[in-house]
Each structure stands twice: as C-alpha cells, then as structure tokens.
Amino acid sequence: MLIKRSPNGIELPFSSEITPRELYESRRTFIKQVAAGAIGSAALLEMANREAFAQGAGLAKLPAKLNPAYSALDKQTPYKDATTYNNFYEFGTDKSDPAANAGTLKTRPWTVQIEGEVKKPMTLDIDALLKLAPMEERIYRLRCVEGWSMVIPWVGYSFSEIIKKVEPTGNAKYVEFITLNDRKQMPGVGSRVLEWPYTEGLRIDEANHPLALLTFGMYGEVLPNQNGAPVRMVLPWKYGFKSAKSIVKIRFVKDMPRTSWNISAPREYGFYSNVNPDVDHPRWSQASERRIGEDGFLARKRKTLMFNGYSDVAPLYAGMDLKKFY
Numbered sequence: 001m002l003i004k005r006s007p008n009g010i011e012l013p014f015s016s017e018i019t020p021r022e023l024y025e026s027r028r029t030f031i032k033q034v035a036a037g038a039i040g041s042a043a044l045l046e047m048a049n050r051e052a053f054a055q056g057a058g059l060a061k062l063p064a065k066l067n068p069a070y071s072a073l074d075k076q077t078p079y080k081d082a083t084t085y086n087n088f089y090e091f092g093t094d095k096s097d098p099a100a101n102a103g104t105l106k107t108r109p110w111t112v113q114i115e116g117e118v119k120k121p122m123t124l125d126i127d128a129l130l131k132l133a134p135m136e137e138r139i140y141r142l143r144c145v146e147g148w149s150m151v152i153p154w155v156g157y158s159f160s161e162i163i164k165k166v167e168p169t170g171n172a173k174y175v176e177f178i179t180l181n182d183r184k185q186m187p188g189v190g191s192r193v194l195e196w197p198y199t200e201g202l203r204i205d206e207a208n209h210p211l212a213l214l215t216f217g218m219y220g221e222v223l224p225n226q227n228g229a230p231v232r233m234v235l236p237w238k239y240g241f242k243s244a245k246s247i248v249k250i251r252f253v254k255d256m257p258r259t260s261w262n263i264s265a266p267r268e269y270g271f272y273s274n275v276n277p278d279v280d281h282p283r284w285s286q287a288s289e290r291r292i293g294e295d296g297f298l299a300r301k302r303k304t305l306m307f308n309g310y311s312d313v314a315p316l317y318a319g320m321d322l323k324k325f326y
C-alpha cells in the first residue's frame with residue numbers, strides 16, 4: 001500500500017489504494033487525533049472524501065457504537081493479519097488454511113439452538129439473534145495459547161443478554177458452546193486432530209460477565225468466515241481457543257462440560273484457561289507474547305499480563321488456586 005505522509009505526520013493512504021479496512025484502521029487513529037486537536041478541518045474533509053470513495057466494497061457493514069469502557073487503546077492489528085493468520089481447525093491446521101478454505105462455509109440460513117437448563121429454550125435464526133440486543137464495538141486484545149496476540153475491534157453484545165432472555169434454571173451452572181460440524185463444508189473435520197464438533201465451555205458466572213462478547217463482526221463488518229462467521233464468542237481474558245467460532249448450539253448444563261482441547265491434551269489445556277503469565281504451558285513459557293503485525297526485526301516480545309490485562313474478571317476467581325485450575 002502506498003503511503004502519503006501528510007504535513008502533520010499522519011499517514012494517509014492514497015485513495016486509489018484504499019480498502020474499507022485500511023480506511024477503517026486509519027480512521028480510528030484519525031478520530032483520536034481529531035479529538036486531541038491535532039487535525040484541522042481540511043484534513044477531516046479529505047478523510048470524508050476517501051471514505052465516500054471506498055464504500056461499496058468488502059463484507060456487509062455491521063454498524064455499532066464503540067464502547068470505550070471496554071476498549072483497549074493498543075494499536076489495532078491490520079485487518080489483513082487478523083484475517084489470514086487464524087486458528088480454525090475445521091478448515092485445516094496451518095495458520096493460512098482458514099483464509100484459504102473457509103469460503104465453502106455457508107453462513108445463511110443459520111440457526112442457533114439454545115437449550116438445556118433454561119425456562120425459555122429457543123431456536124433463533126441468525127437474523128433474529130443479530131437483533132436481540134444493541135450492537136457494540138469493543139476493541140479487545142485476544143491472546144492465543146501459542147504465544148501470539150492481536151488487537152481487534154469486535155462487534156457484538158454481551159452474552160449476558162442471552163442469559164437474560166432464556167432464564168436459566170437453578171440447575172444451570174455451566175454453559176456449553178457447540179460449533180458447526182459439517183464435513184461437506186469443512187475439510188478439516190475429516191482429520192482426527194480434535195474431537196468434533198469443536199466444543200467449549202464456561203462457568204455461568206463467567207459467561208454472564210459483561211466482557212464475554214457474543215460476536216458477529218469485526219472492523220465494522222460482519223465476520224469473515226475464517227474468523228468464525230456468522231457468530232462466535234470472544235473472551236479476552238482467556239486463551240484464544242476458549243472463543244469458539246461458528247456456534248450452532250448453546251447448552252445450559254449442570255455439570256462442567258467436556259471441551260475439545262481439554263479432551264485432546266488435558267495436561268496442557270484446562271477448563272479455565274485464563275491468560276496467566278505465571279502458569280507455563282507444559283511445553284513453553286506463557287510469560288510473554290508476540291503481537292501479530294509487530295513482528296519486524298526490531299519488535300520486542302511483550303510481557304503477558306494476568307487475565308490478559310482484564311483485571312475486572314479477577315473476582316470471578318477469588319479464592320481459587322489458578323495453578324491448579326488452569
């Protein structure tokens with residue numbers, strides 16, 4: 001991408017090169033700089049023109065109001081990196097496989113079944129699910145257990161909105177997330193790397209924490225298939241694998257559910273899997289991480305923070321030995 005350096009030092013791409021995502025990313029920096037008084041109205045007008053030019057490309061827009069209280073100020077991961085360096089084993093185990101293979105995923109029609117220990121079980125069409133609560137944008141860090149992290153502007157609403165609607169019974173202690181398992185659409189489920197369908201779980205109070213985001217979009221658009229379209233979870237204080245993609249069923253249950261990664265390697269992947277720099281993975285340290293998009297020659301590794309920096313969730317684990325409940 002060609003970059004023009006404006007007199008005030010802000011990088012603006014040429015309009016002929018611009019894509020909606022690039023525009024989105026530069027716009028975010030831009031808005032902050034406008035707010036800080038660093039940019040005048042002429043530059044603002046120029047930006048508006050570029051935006052008008054860029055419209056009409058890419059995935060469907062998913063407008064949402066930024067929730068600053070739940071947003072990280074870190075530099076965002078470029079859209080290109082966030083959508084080409086993925087884990088989605090249903091489409092293959094290489095980082096580039098999901099982007100290459102997930103085109104076959106059919107995200108409409110799509111229904112999500114919500115069942116189990118609830119007073120109001122329901123099966124919702126994706127369009128009904130999208131309208132269940134107001135969409136928010138939240139810029140979350142997400143750290144993979146493999147030692148890399150990204151910063152992504154997600155779009156969705158708190159999973160607690162679902163909990164409110166279905167009214168769990170007193171027996172509902174956990175929530176199980178079950179994802180699509182269709183060999184016709186997903187070449188990877190022929191392999192035996194994991195037990196399919198990919199399932200994940202949370203304690204109900206974790207699922208009810210406002211940070212737990214039922215996610216439909218990123219960078220102002222609906223999710224690309226490789227990032228878990230049409231609906232996934234994003235749990236920023238837990239390792240990435242807890243954030244199940246392409247969910248088809250949500251089950252409220254009495255007992256701690258089995259989860260795909262825990263079944264495949266119980267010593268390595270526990271039920272909680274909170275980001276914790278003090279608990280090493282049996283095969284590597286978890287004390288630091290590589291931020292995707294910053295992996296140049298001079299990029300330093302970052303220190304990993306307890307709960308990935310989301311200390312709001314600490315009360316959920318008060319009194320628990322997090323070395324034991326990893």
Ligand SMILES: Nc1nc2c(c(=O)[nH]1)N[C@H]1C(S)=C(S)[C@@H](COP(=O)(O)O)O[C@H]1N2
Binds near residue numbers: 082086142243
């Ligand atoms: N269904 C399903 N969900 C999944 C996975 C998967 O293989 N299948 N991989 C997980 C892992 S290991 C990570 S790190 C995140 C990656 O999300 P991203 O590609 O949107 O960054 O998705 C998680 N959700």
Ligand SMILES: [Mo]
Binds near residue numbers: 087143144240241
């Ligand atoms: Mo991961």
